[in-house]
Amino acid sequence: MNPALQALLVIVIGVGGCITYFYASNIFLDKVLFPAKGPNAGRNTNRANMVRPWLFLFPAMALLCLYLAYPVFATAWLSLFNKNHEFVGLGNYSRMFAEPKFIESLQNNIVWLIVVPAASTAFGLLAAQLTDRIKWGNFAKSLIFMPMAISFVGASVIFKLIYDSRDAALNQIGLINAVWLKFDGGVGSFLMLRLVPFVLIGCLLLAIAWAGWSVLRPLVQAQGSGGQGGGALVKLGRAAGALVAAFLVYQLGIWLYGIATNPLPFGTPQVWLQKPYWNNFFLMAVLVWIQTGFAMVILSAALRGVPEDTIEAATIDGANPFQIFFKIKVPQIMGTIVVVWTTITITVLKVFDIVLAMTNGQWQTQVLANYMYDKLFRALDWGMGSASAMIIMLLVTPILIWNVVNARKEMR
């Protein structure tokens, strides 16, 4: 049979089948199994309501268990064996933690996990808000969305054309180096390479410091006034948030110092991807560039769900647009921001093709997912590969807890 016809048939059968399943099983439950009439009507209704969620969940859960949960257990099991299929217990894990490359990827991943979700969500929110009410908003959105639609094959060329470096005597084909070579150390260079970045990063630093403080404040004040600080988990979360903010402020402080004092090698093309520490940020930029479109689409839908009357009320009260945005809109879409943040965090944990195609983890850019790929398909060591996969899955735990807490809150 022609695959296209088959596809059509599958759509019909699949969709029809799903609907029939849900419809028929509900009918069966209500009419045959626990009919809401007769002597046991009340009990039957209760029973039916206990079973019904599982009817709704069954197809999804069956597929999830088969396609994702089962491989996880297989992986956990495999991670206990070495390359020659001998049981080694936690041997793979201890070997892994002894590898400098693994420690390096763990460190890099932590930076990725902070920077990429934060930057993508921030840019996505900015784009969603900016394009919300202007005429060409939809057009602008499509353009920002475009990187999501470009297959990764294309993205690797795109960034070659951005980061490529040539001998100074040749034509540069990398955009950044071409721009870089325009700077000669004069007034323009001071303005563009020192003053503007200093101010921008300074603002960012202040913003993060403020955010960190506002996260921490209830904790400090709660201690002062005694009580009213929320559960222990919330306290812990606040402390962790403040710690992350403090770390970022410290890092940005170092940057600021560097921007002010570092001598700049004008006139020599730079090999951006081979500068340890910084190259991580060049790789992250690629993912931020791609993921912003995702954040924008989801957040834009959420912003549009914010009830108009709350905004109107605030406008009448004389709130300025910034207040409306931060005090009215952002709190209302906080749930969606959590979702976007979570999804991007998970993408970050899984991303390996960017690193694989651009540096393959050399020059201190290794990340866990690429480390895992390396172990699985290059070294053919399924034990080590599975062990690193387990670590990747463990890293998601904080996010998991955050989501459970959030879900509990929503259900109350």
Add this chain to the structure above:
Amino acid sequence: MKTKLLVSAAALALVAGAATAQDLKFPVGEGAFNWDSFKAFDEANNLEGQTMTLFGPWRGEDQVLVESMLAYFTAATGVTVSYSSSEGYEQQLIIDAQAGSPPDVAVLPQPGLIAELAKGGFITPLPAETTTWLSENYGAGPSWAALGTYPGPDGTPALYAFPYKADVKSLVWYSPDNFADAGYAVPTTMEELMALTDKIVADGGTPWCIGLGSGGATGWPATDWVEDMMLRTQAPEVYDKWVSHAIPFNSPEVVAAIDAFGTFAKNDAYVAGGVAAVASTDFRDSPKGLFTSPPQCYMHKQASFIPSFFPEGTVLGTDADFFYFPAYAEKDLGQPVLGAGTLAFIMKDTPASQAFLEFLKTPIAHEVWMAQTGFVTPFKAVNTELYGSAALKKQGEILANATTFRFDGSDLMPGAVGAGSFWTGMVDFVGGKSAQEAADAIEASWPK
């Protein structure tokens, strides 16, 4: 009903007839091909109606070439072959083998990986007489046979893979015009090559273009350099020991070979763009420096595939040519040649896959491809006049005249080294680490 059947049968016959007429690149019986071998094979095999899946590394233009060869197999046996390939074919093959849906026959360029598959019991061993056949019919035959021999699941070694198609790696590419303009002669010994390198520097030029960039595989071109230097500074037996880890990676012989590569690559005056450019230049862009004006460099060492990355319109022989990467005259090691190649092996034992491996033993299976482009073979029975170009013929001669032929060591080493730490180690070496440090790091990563 009957008429319908007849019509479709006729249509089928028509399609089949058209297919054979169109798909055969060279008409049977014409030209200096070994048609007798084809006819003999044709008569001995009739597997009409059977099918065979073949999975290999060749994509794009190479796929057209391999399919032109497969057409003859189909014409002779009636087996319908479906060839496929993909990006990341190694990974694909591992997944398919482990999941239990392998192709009938697979072709891979990495003996190291095939050895792993053989150990896992995924490959059917070839009949014992094939080993003898290879030794007798291939130039440097025993070393080719050894290339396809691995320990099986129970540890007993057997011939698992059949070498088909070779690449010559010990080649230096240059522009004859640029050499003529500057008055340089093609060096025939390593000493002359070093002298020429210094002369070019003295004349104000840059002798070499070296680029190690290859995305996720960055560093591999350097492994070829080190292997070639290894063959030129040490006896082939030492090379074998190095590859099989009988001597450690950081033994003095290997460190010396890495340093010998360093004399070229770690000298700012020797390489275009300076040492910093070596690791960052893409290996596909690197040869283009030969053709700029004024030339960015005069020489580029790379395997026989590289002309596909020369600027459009470059004519091999006139605008670009190559010479053998020479050996030291003072070291009595003959003319060692580093090469690579692909090996075919059976993953599902069917009459068609057996027949296909037999077909690869016929000269015609080699001649059809070599008469086109990008194919060199150590098979002695082929008519070398058929090589599609003078360049190919010269490469075939280099292969035939080799006193020592050795396979690309990084493809023989375990994947963790040959497709991992060896690459990264070389990038670190070029980036500033000493040869000893780089070798130590690679040794540490060798799987125990």
Add this chain to the structure above:
Amino acid sequence: MDGIAGKKSGLVWAVHLSTLALVILWVVPTLGLLVSSFRTGDQIVGSGWWKALGTQVQQLPAVRVSGEEVQKEGVFVIEGQLFATGTDISAWGTSSKEPEAFEAGTTTEIEGGATLTVAADGTFSLTSPSSMADLRMPRVFATASTPPEFTLNNYRNVISSPLAGQSIGQAFLNTLTVAIPATIIPILVAAFAAYALAWMDFPGRALLVAFVVGLLVVPLQLALIPLLQFHNWIGIGKGYLGIWMAHTGFGLPLAIYLLRNYMVGLPRDIIENARVDGATDFQIFTKIILPLSFPALASFAIFQFLWTWNDLLVALVFLGTGNDQQVLTGNIVNLMGSRGGDWEILSASAFVSIAVPLAVFFSMQRFLVRGLLAGSVK
């Protein structure tokens, strides 16, 4: 009053300008790809794409003089055109060491007593007192300004894809065949599950949410072998059925997660009123929840479609690699040959394959509308 209006228009301008800045920042990389897709491979690695838009002064590739020898007034002459019309030569030379030795129009003596003149428009004349039949023809190096030059060949190569048995049309169809069911089915399955997780009360609900979030992070590479093994075992092997199931399975966690989050934010009183009115859960779901969740359904559909459209790995493993099963991404990477690196083919094919996802985005964007919930209070 005026003051407020002034402030407002200032703010509007700021919004427009910041949007523009953001858009430019996001579009520039893609623009580079777009321009490159109209250039030849040599051009792409020869000069920056931003230079392709204007006239550039550059070193042209060397050209060997060739042509018919004519005897004129006792001397032998070869004349002709060396470079494409439109080039404006400023300097030229006959040696790779001195490619800018002469100005345009000057005459120089080369070996064998012959003289060579190259004019600014690229015409040359080689004159010699004796026949030049045995002379090794000189190469001409020229520095010239060339007008912008673009080619459609990359697109032609990608679309007509002359390689053995592969056709981009078939690949296109295959990809659609994979992507459409693999987008619709997970949405439906996930929507029911998401509703249950958002609005139905049962023990273990929060745990199940955590379970779904946890499964989001499972690296695909690990699931490939066990699942292909499973497909082989139940007898569906490699094929469309397998890949639809695989994409559905892999897409479900995100679908459930996104949809649940959206549904949980729907106004509670609507649902409770419906319950009081005696509607069953099934009715609430189909009559109220589904229509209200359209923006979330549409946005997930966009992402799932993109993911299946651009996927290569899952397609290779679960569908196969043969010419008949090849998907668009597979076709494109194969076009680039065994060693890759054909940047021009890559860039053209990126734009060929982006067309459909963008169309999907545009058509789905209509559903991401305001007002579905306007006026409702959370």
